Amino acid sequence: MSLVLSLVLLGLAIGQRTVWAPPDTIVSQLEESPDSQLLLISGETMNAHDGRQTVTITADGPINAVVGRDHDVLGWVGDAAHSVASIDDTQTMVLEEQAGNEEPLPELAGGDLWIEEHLGEGEVRIPIDLPVGYSLLIAGEPGQAAPADVRVEWPFDAKTPLFGPLLTAGLVLLALALLLFLLALRRHRRSRGPQRRSHRELSRAERRALRREAREGLPRPQGAVAAGEARPALEPADAEGSDASPADVSDGTPVDGTDGSAPASTDEGTASAPDDAERDRGRAERAVAAPRRRRLGLVALPVIAVVGLTGCGPQYWPSAEPAATSDAAPQPTSLEETLPPVALTESQFTRVLESTREAVAEADEALDIERAADRLAGPALDARRTNYEVRSQNGELPALQGIPDGDVELLLPQQTEVWPRTVMAVVGWEDGAQAQSTLVFQQTDARADYRLVYQMTLASGVQLPAVASPTIGAASLPGDTPLLLHRPDEITSGYASVLLRGDESEYASWFQEEGDALREAVGRAAKDELVQRPEFELSLLEWGASDDEQAPLMLVTNEGGALLATSFTETQRATPREEGVEIEARDGAGILAGVEQSDTGIETTYQIQVLFAVPPAGAPEGTQIQVVGYSQSLLDAREVG
Structure with missing residues (x-):
């Protein structure tokens, strides 16, 4: 019955994983x-x-x-x-x-x-x-x-919760059936096996007769025993525990007629009798143990299978229903989850940067402004438009700096879900001798590509303020925000005034002069030195500045300040002081003005891009805005008149 039940249960278990198994x-x-x-x-x-x-x-x-x-x-x-x-x-x-x-x-x-x-x-x-x-x-x-x-x-996690119980129960019943079979087989063998008479003990008279025969040396017929005597065991011994052999218990008379000492030698069969007895006993023990091991193996096999299968995965066993899920909105567990998402991820920026490198490299090679417009906009595109124009007429003129080909040293995307979006990055060059560049991208709407708006070389020895990680990003601020030391929409014009007037500008105290390489190159002191050159002795040099059409782009730093990228134009006007004096227009300015010399004057316009580190409104007294990067390029030239 156990065997039948086990086969039924095993069949049902196999059917759970085959015929009745759910889809994958x-x-x-x-x-x-x-x-x-x-x-x-x-x-x-x-x-x-x-x-x-x-x-x-x-x-x-x-x-x-x-x-x-x-x-x-x-x-x-x-x-x-x-x-x-x-x-x-x-x-x-x-x-x-x-x-x-x-x-x-x-x-x-x-x-x-x-x-x-x-x-x-x-x-x-x-x-x-x-x-x-x-x-x-x-x-x-x-x-x-x-x-x-x-x-x-x-x-689909194809759960079959009845598979484990059915298979386990089937194997348990199979083990029980095998055990009952072995017990029945053992009982059958005992009830029908050969019946052997037990050896009876020798009487005292029979033992004396045996000793007498041994003393007299009477031969015993092979296989014969005394009357009423059972066949001797492998080791003749006294039934009452004596260890003496028949020859040892004589009355002292030597059997062989000598002085009573042990015989010098025995026949070969007698000497090997103890060894034969030991081997017979070992064979008997092994013969008894072998069936036991076979029976244990037959029982252990299904038991081991049951134990192994009980360790199957939870999908094979009944389990409690999962706890009901709450409809409440999940609570944020990290800082990133409480903030607006970043404009783009690191992997997305890598693609944007590679695409920009490719587009600009192809455009610089072919002087194709349309190709450049695929990835450039604003001041960056304006500067290249002018450069392509002059290089198309004079191939010896230098090209503008390309997109850095090194690693991204810093990435700061804007925290936002809307458009436009801003991303700043500091990218190095494979040639470590070249200064790193700050790239500022903007995406105007969701269907537009990110385009490079500003590209500025970081000033030597200037440290950028600490910013958030790329996964957290930074917020942007409006141009009239009161959260910064000075309003962003006033900083651009204020710095342009400082470059024109130097310490006489009302904004001079806003900006840190130490380490400002741009002021050193084109500031008031550099302009005064230019006026004193011999080639401009008969020329009148005048400078003016105006804001660019591109609005400043900024992202907040960790201490509450901001990195502000902006641009403006500065115009240099050279006119003759006397009649007959001609103003020379060199290189790209002459190409743009259409003349190499003019008796009325040449007006040259330069684009200046600047990256400022602006302190927060609560900064200590005396804290100033610092220039951390800049670039300058020819934008236009014309003849005065």
């Missing part, structure tokens, strides 16, 4: 076709089930799918019509159409916002572990709806 995956298929070109699947939808997701998209043409943070994806979608996929109670993927404008959309792939991009033709399979807070955005061909054949698969 959970599949949710999109059952309807989207109406719009964009299909959005949020991280909440993708995490409807546990495990790594696999998204399969099938279409007749090209397929574009990108992964980004929720606020980035929604920012890119903007007011465009799109479909939002979710999973209902029947595990079916359903759509919710979001109305919007039907204007043509730009290319989805290639944007700076995306964490991943998946492109293909006909079918795209995306293994992904999409966390909450990220979304998958799928786009169809321009002017067509998004693909309708979208399937999401999750690995």
Whole structure:
């Protein structure tokens, strides 16, 4: 009966993992076709089930799918019509159409916002572990709806809670059946085995007769025994415990007629009798132990299997229902979770930087301002436009400094979910002799690329203030903020005044003069020295300054101050003091002015980019704004008149 029950239970257990086993995956298929070109699947939808997701998209043409943070994806979608996929109670993927404008959309792939991009033709399979807070955005061909054949698969933890108990019970009953079988077999052998008579003990008279025969040396027929005597055991011994042999218990008369000493030798059979007895005893013990070991092995095998299988995973055993999850919003556990997200991640910035290097290198080689505009904007683009113009007419003129090719030494993205966004970075050169550059990027809207607005060389010996890590980022401030030592929208014009008037400027006390290499190069003292040169003896030199169209960009430092990147233009006007005096226009200025010499004068405009370290409003008295980086380039020139 135990054997039958064990086989039934084992069969049921195997069926739990074969015939009745649940599927290995959970599949949710999109059952309807989207109406719009964009299909959005949020991280909440993708995490409807546990495990790594696999998204399969099938279409007749090209397929574009990108992964980004929720606020980035929604920012890119903007007011465009799109479909939002979710999973209902029947595990079916359903759509919710979001109305919007039907204007043509730009290319989805290639944007700076995306964490991943998946492109293909006909079918795209995306293994992904999409966390909450990220979304998958799928786009169809321009002017067509998004693909309708979208399937999401999750690995299914195929729990069979009856497998463990059934298998364990089956093996226990199998072990019990084997044990009962062995016990029955042993009983059967005892009841039907051969019956041997026990050896009886020799009487005293029989022992005396044996001793007498030994003394007289009477031969005993081979195999014969005395009357009523049982066959002797392997070792003849006194039944009452005496160790003496028949020859030893004689009355003192030697058996062989000698002086009573032991015989000089014995026959070979007699000498080897004890050894034979020991070997026979060992064989007998082993013969008894072998069946015991076999029986223990038969019982131990299922017992070991039961013990091993009881250690199977929890999916094979019944378990308590999981605790109900709370609907309350998760509480932040780190500083990053309490702050706005950073404008972009380190990996995203690496792609932006590589793309900028490539675009600028190609543009500098071909003098192609359109190619440069793919990654440059504002003052950085204006400076290169002028440089390309003059180099196209004089190839011997130097090019502007390229994008540093070394490592990113510092990255400070803005904390924001909206646009425009700002990112600052300090990047070095592979040639360690070159000074590091500060690059300031801006993204004007979600569908635009990050473009380099400012590029300034860090001043030698100047230390940047401490800033937050790239994962935390920094806040930006408005131009009229009262949180800084001076208003940002006044700093640019104030410093331009200092370069023109020196200590006579009302803003001179705002800025630290020590270590200011820019003031040393183009400040009031440098201008006065230029006026005294012989070549300008008959010329009148005048300078003026004006703000640039680009608004300053700033990010907060750890102590509450800010790094402020700004630019302005400074104009040098050279006119003759007397008639007949001509002003010479050299190199790029002559090309831009269209003349090499002028009797009316030349006006040259330079662009100056500056990176300031601005202290907070509560800084100690006497704290000043420090110039930590700058650049200067020719912007325009014209003939006066």
